[in-house]
Amino acid sequence: MSTAPLVGIAMGSDSDWTVMEAAAQALTEFEIPFEVDVLSAHRMPAEMIAYGEAADARGLKVLIAGAGGAAHLPGMLASVTPLPVIGVPVPLKYLDGMDSLLSIVQMPAGVPVATVSIAGARNAGLLAARVLAAHDPELRSRMKDFQQQLNEQATEKGKRLRAKVAGADSFGFGK
Numbered sequence: 001m002s003t004a005p006l007v008g009i010a011m012g013s014d015s016d017w018t019v020m021e022a023a024a025q026a027l028t029e030f031e032i033p034f035e036v037d038v039l040s041a042h043r044m045p046a047e048m049i050a051y052g053e054a055a056d057a058r059g060l061k062v063l064i065a066g067a068g069g070a071a072h073l074p075g076m077l078a079s080v081t082p083l084p085v086i087g088v089p090v091p092l093k094y095l096d097g098m099d100s101l102l103s104i105v106q107m108p109a110g111v112p113v114a115t116v117s118i119a120g121a122r123n124a125g126l127l128a129a130r131v132l133a134a135h136d137p138e139l140r141s142r143m144k145d146f147q148q149q150l151n152e153q154a155t156e157k158g159k160r161l162r163a164k165v166a167g168a169d170s171f172g173f174g175k
């Protein structure tokens with residue numbers, strides 16, 4: 001398998017890593033090669049633009065960008081790359097991540113950023129995997145297996161809850 005990164009995980013500061021790590025974890029579970037770096041639209045604008053402009057030529061297929069507060073990084077990357085960009089709102093001490101969420105999600109028409117929930121970095125990793133899986137039958141099959149596991153876990157939760165509340169013989173959709 002090629003080890004050249006297919007997903008770039010960028011964040012505004014290393015302080016975002018505790019949240020962003022979950023995106024890396026999801027990609028690792030699907031054996032998708034990725035790279036991580038700190039890139040700030042505010043603090044290192046020239047480097048951030050250079051990274052975004054070079055991303056597709058370097059072989060990256062999807063960018064994940066997480067930032068807190070006035071989170072301009074995902075949108076600015078999306079403005080200089082044709083690649084899909086997934087934004088992760090990182091919650092900071094004040095405003096609970098609402099500031100970041102609104103900064104990322106309210107993009108002007110023509111420059112899309114797919115935004116996950118506040119601190120939803122795991123879903124960003126899984127969404128990147130789905131984007132790649134659209135052109136990769138083997139990865140798509142692993143994604144289906146993953147979804148089946150989720151189904152089994154949820155079914156088991158229903159069984160446990162029914163057993164606790166209504167007894168072992170109670171009716172349920174999950175057998």
Ligand SMILES: Nc1c(C(=O)O)ncn1[C@@H]1O[C@H](COP(=O)(O)O)[C@@H](O)[C@H]1O
Pocket residue numbers: 011012013014015016039040041042043066067068069070071072073074090092
């Ligand atoms: N939102 C941005 C951007 C940007 O969008 O370019 N650059 C840094 N930051 C955010 O500032 C917060 C505090 O950063 P520090 O912890 O370095 O002070 C981080 O959550 C980072 O993503």
